[in-house]
Amino acid sequence: MKLPRIFRTTPFRLTLLFLALFASAASAFLAYIYVATAGEATRRTEREIRREMRSMVDVYDRAGLDAVNQSLIERAASEKPFLYLLLTKDGRRISGTIEESPVDDFTGAPAWATFQVTDIDAQGHAIKHPARGLQERLHNGEILFVGADAGEDEAYVGKIVRALQAAGLLVVVLGLAGGVLVSRNVSRTMVDLINVVERVRNGETGVRAHVRGARDEFDELAQGVNEMLDRLERSMAGHKHAGDAIAHDLRSPLTRLRARLEAAYIDVEAGKGNPEEALAQALEDTDGVLKTFGAVLSIARLQAAGQAPDPVLFDPADLAADMSELYEPFCEEKDIEFSSELTKGLSVRGNREFLAQAVANILDNAVKYTPAGGAIMLRVRRRSSGEVEFSVTDTGPGVPDEDRERVIQRFVRLENSRNEPGAGLGLSLVAAVAEAHGGRLELSEGPGKVGDMGPGLRVAFILPRA
Amino acid sequence: MRILIVEDDLEAAEAMARGLTEAGHDCVRGADGEEGLAAAREGQFDVMVVDRMMPKMNGVQLVEALRREGDRTPVLFLSALGEVSDRVDGLQAGGDDYLVKPYAFPELIARIEALARRRDTGSVQTLLKVGDLEMDLIARTVHRAGQEIDLQPREFQLLEFMMRHAGQSVTRTMLLEKVWHYHFDPQTNVIDVHISRLRSKIDKGFDRAMLQTVRGAGYRLDA
Numbered sequence: 306m307k308l309p310r311i312f313r314t315t316p317f318r319l320t321l322l323f324l325a326l327f328a329s330a331a332s333a334f335l336a337y338i339y340v341a342t343a344g345e346a347t348r349r350t351e352r353e354i355r356r357e358m359r360s361m362v363d364v365y366d367r368a369g370l371d372a373v374n375q376s377l378i379e380r381a382a383s384e385k386p387f388l389y390l391l392l393t394k395d396g397r398r399i400s401g402t403i404e405e406s407p408v409d410d411f412t413g414a415p416a417w418a419t420f421q422v423t424d425i426d427a428q429g430h431a432i433k434h435p436a437r438g439l440q441e442r443l444h445n446g447e448i449l450f451v452g453a454d455a456g457e458d459e460a461y462v463g464k465i466v467r468a469l470q471a472a473g474l475l476v477v478v479l480g481l482a483g484g485v486l487v488s489r490n491v492s493r494t495m496v497d498l499i500n501v502v503e504r505v506r507n508g509e510t511g512v513r514a515h516v517r518g519a520r521d522e523f524d525e526l527a528q529g530v531n532e533m534l535d536r537l538e539r540s541m542a543g544h545k546h547a548g549d550a551i552a553h554d555l556r557s558p559l560t561r562l563r564a565r566l567e568a569a570y571i572d573v574e575a576g577k578g579n580p581e582e583a584l585a586q587a588l589e590d591t592d593g594v595l596k597t598f599g600a601v602l603s604i605a606r607l608q609a610a611g612q613a614p615d616p617v618l619f620d621p622a623d624l625a626a627d628m629s630e631l632y633e634p635f636c637e638e639k640d641i642e643f644s645s646e647l648t649k650g651l652s653v654r655g656n657r658e659f660l661a662q663a664v665a666n667i668l669d670n671a672v673k674y675t676p677a678g679g680a681i682m683l684r685v686r687r688r689s690s691g692e693v694e695f696s697v698t699d700t701g702p703g704v705p706d707e708d709r710e711r712v713i714q715r716f717v718r719l720e721n722s723r724n725e726p727g728a729g730l731g732l733s734l735v736a737a738v739a740e741a742h743g744g745r746l747e748l749s750e751g752p753g754k755v756g757d758m759g760p761g762l763r764v765a766f767i768l769p770r771a
Numbered sequence: 772m773r774i775l776i777v778e779d780d781l782e783a784a785e786a787m788a789r790g791l792t793e794a795g796h797d798c799v800r801g802a803d804g805e806e807g808l809a810a811a812r813e814g815q816f817d818v819m820v821v822d823r824m825m826p827k828m829n830g831v832q833l834v835e836a837l838r839r840e841g842d843r844t845p846v847l848f849l850s851a852l853g854e855v856s857d858r859v860d861g862l863q864a865g866g867d868d869y870l871v872k873p874y875a876f877p878e879l880i881a882r883i884e885a886l887a888r889r890r891d892t893g894s895v896q897t898l899l900k901v902g903d904l905e906m907d908l909i910a911r912t913v914h915r916a917g918q919e920i921d922l923q924p925r926e927f928q929l930l931e932f933m934m935r936h937a938g939q940s941v942t943r944t945m946l947l948e949k950v951w952h953y954h955f956d957p958q959t960n961v962i963d964v965h966i967s968r969l970r971s972k973i974d975k976g977f978d979r980a981m982l983q984t985v986r987g988a989g990y991r992l993d994a
Contacts, residue, residue, distance in 0.1 A: 631957075
C-alpha cells in the first residue's frame with residue numbers, strides 16, 4: 306500500500322519523530338503530576354485516619370472502653386464521620402458504623418486496609434465508595450478500626466486523570482495537525498522544485514523554479530537551481546553552437562581548398578599550368594582553417610571552463626600600449642589615423658594572453674571596417690563604477706542598433722560585410738573572454754556621421770575592478 | 772640535424788618524419804613515453820619533439836626525467852590541449868617551446884630549427900653579423916655595408932630575432948611570441964606591416980633584399 310504523498314515527506318517524518326519525543330516527555334511530566342497529586346490525596350486521608358485513631362486511643366487510655374464507645378457514638382453523628390468498628394479481644398463486634406472489619410488475619414500490629422462501603426443515596430440506590438482504614442489493638446486487648454470514605458479523593462484523582470488524558474490527546478492532535486500543516490507547506494515548495502527538475506529532465510530546458518520572495522532556504526535553493534539551469538543552458542547552447550559554428554565556418558574554406566587542389570590536379574594531369582601557385586594558395590587556405598579552428602576551440606574552452614586560466618594582476622595600460630604599438634603601423638598602412646588615451650596605474654586581474662587577444666580582435670575588427678582616411682582610437686579608463694574599460698572607437702559604417710547583440714554571437718556577420726575576409730569569430734571570442742573574466746562587451750555608436758564616414762562603432766570591453 | 776619524435780599518433784608521427792626528412796633532417800621515432808625516453812638516452816639529438824599526452828609515460832614526465840639526468844636537448848612540446856596553463860606547465864617541466872595541435876607544418880619546422888639554433892649560441896654575443904648586416908647589441912646600433920640604419924626599439928628586437936635565426940623561416944606567430952611576448956594568433960596580418968617597415972629600412976637602397984617572405988610560412992633573413 307502506498308501512503309499519500311504528504312505522509313512520505315521528510316518534514317512529516319520529522320514531525321512524527323518530534324511528536325514521539327514530545328509525547329514521551331509529556332507522558333513523563335503527566336505521570337509525575339498524577340503520582341504527586343493522587344498520592345497526596347491518599348496520604349492526606351491516611352494522616353486524618355491516623356489522627357482520629359490517636360484521638361480515640363487517647364480517650365481509651367484516659368477513660369476506658371466505655372468512654373470510647375460513648376465517643377464513637379457521638380463522633381458517628383458528626384457532619385463528616387469516620388467509619389468506626391470496636392471489637393472485643395476475640396473479634397466480636399461491640400459497636401461501630403460498619404458491620405465487620407475489612408482487615409483479615411489481624412496479627413495485633415497496626416494494619417491498613419482498603420475496602421468498600423455502600424451508601425444509599427437520596428433515590429435509594431446503593432453506591433459503593435472506596436474506603437481506607439487502620440486497625441489497632443487497644444491496651445486491654447480490644448480492637449479498634451478507624452476508616453474513612455476515600456470517594457472524594459478518588460473523584461479528585463479521576464478528574465486529574467481525565468484532565469491529563471485530555472492534555473495528552475491535545476498534544477498528539479495538535480502535533481499531528483501542525484506536522485501536516487508544516488509538511489504541506491514545505492512539500493508544496495519541494496514539489497514545485499521537483500516538478501521543475503522533472504520537466505527539465507524531460508527536455509523542457511527553459512523551465513525555471515518559482516522564487517517566492519520569502520528569502521528563505523527554499524528561495525535560495527530555487528535561485529541556485531535557476532542559476533545552474535541558466536548556466537547549463539548557456540553552456541549547452543554554446544556547445545551546440547560550437548558544433549554548428551565549426552561546421553559553418555570551416556565548410557566554405559575547406560570547399561574552396563578542395564576546389565583549388567582539384568583544379569591544380571587537373572592542370573598537372575593535362576600537363577599545363579603551374580601547380581605551385583595553386584598549392585601555395587591551398588597552404589594559405591589551410592592556415593586560415595587552422596586559425597578558425599583555434600579560435601573556435603578557444604571560445605569553447607573558455608565557455609566550458611567558465612573562467613579564465615592563470616589570472617594575474619596587471620596594469621591594463623601596459624597591455625593596451627603593447628597592442629597600440631602592434632596595430633599603429635597597420636593602421637597607418639591603411640591610411641587610418643590611430644590614437645590612444647591610456648589611463649595608467651589601474652589594475653585588472655585576468656589572463657594576459659586572452660585579454661591581449663580580445664583587444665587585438667577588437668582592433669582587427671575596427672581596422673577591417675574603417676575606410677581609408679578614417680580614425681581609430683584605443684582608450685583605457687576607469688568607469689565611475691570602478692570597472693576598467695578598454696574601448697575602441699572607429700569611424701567605420703558602425704552597426705545598427707538592432708544588430709549589435711547579434712554581432713557578438715559567434716560567426717554572425719552582417720549581410721553587408723559578407724565580402725570582407727575574416728573568420729567572423731573576432732567579437733564572439735572577445736565576448737567569451739569578457740564573460741570568462743566576469744566582464745562584458747558593450748557596443749554603441751561611434752563619433753557620428755561626418756561626410757560619407759561614420760557613424761562608427763564603439764566597442765567597450767569592461768572588466769570588473771580588480 | 773637529428774630529431775627525435777616522440778608521438779603516439781603513428782600517422783601524425785609518420786607525416787612529421789617524412790616532412791622533416793624531406794627538409795634534410797634525420798628522424799628517430801618513439802611511439803610512447805617509455806620508448807621515447809629509451810631513445811633519448813641512447814642517441815644524441817639536436818631537438819626532441821614530444822607529444823604531451825601519451826600512454827605509459829606522458830611527455831611532461833619524460834622531459835622531467837631527462838632533465839634530472841642532465842640532458843639539456845631542446846624540447847618542443849606538442850599538445851592538443853593548448854590552454855595557457857598547459858603551456859606554462861610544459862615550459863616549467865623543462866620544455867623549450869610549445870606548439871598546439873593542429874599546427875601548420877612550416878610552423879613546426881620553423882620552431883624546430885629555431886630551437887636547434889638557440890643551442891648553438893651558447894656563448895654571449897655582443898655583435899650579430901649576417902652578410903653585410905651588423906648589429907651591435909651593446910651600442911644598440913645597426914649597420915648595413917657600413918651605413919647606419921636607424922631603428923625603433925621594437926624594430927631592433929625584431930631584427931635581432933631575425934638575425935639570430937638567419938637562414939631559417941620564422942612564422943608570424945613565432946614573431947608575436949618571441950618579439951612581442953604574446954601567445955595568440957592575430958586575425959589580421961599585423962606582423963606583416965612591421966616586417967615591411969623593417970624591410971624598407973634595411974633593404975631600401977641596396978640591390979639585394981635580405982628579408983624574404985616565405986610563402987605559407989613567414990619570413991626569412993638571408994645573408
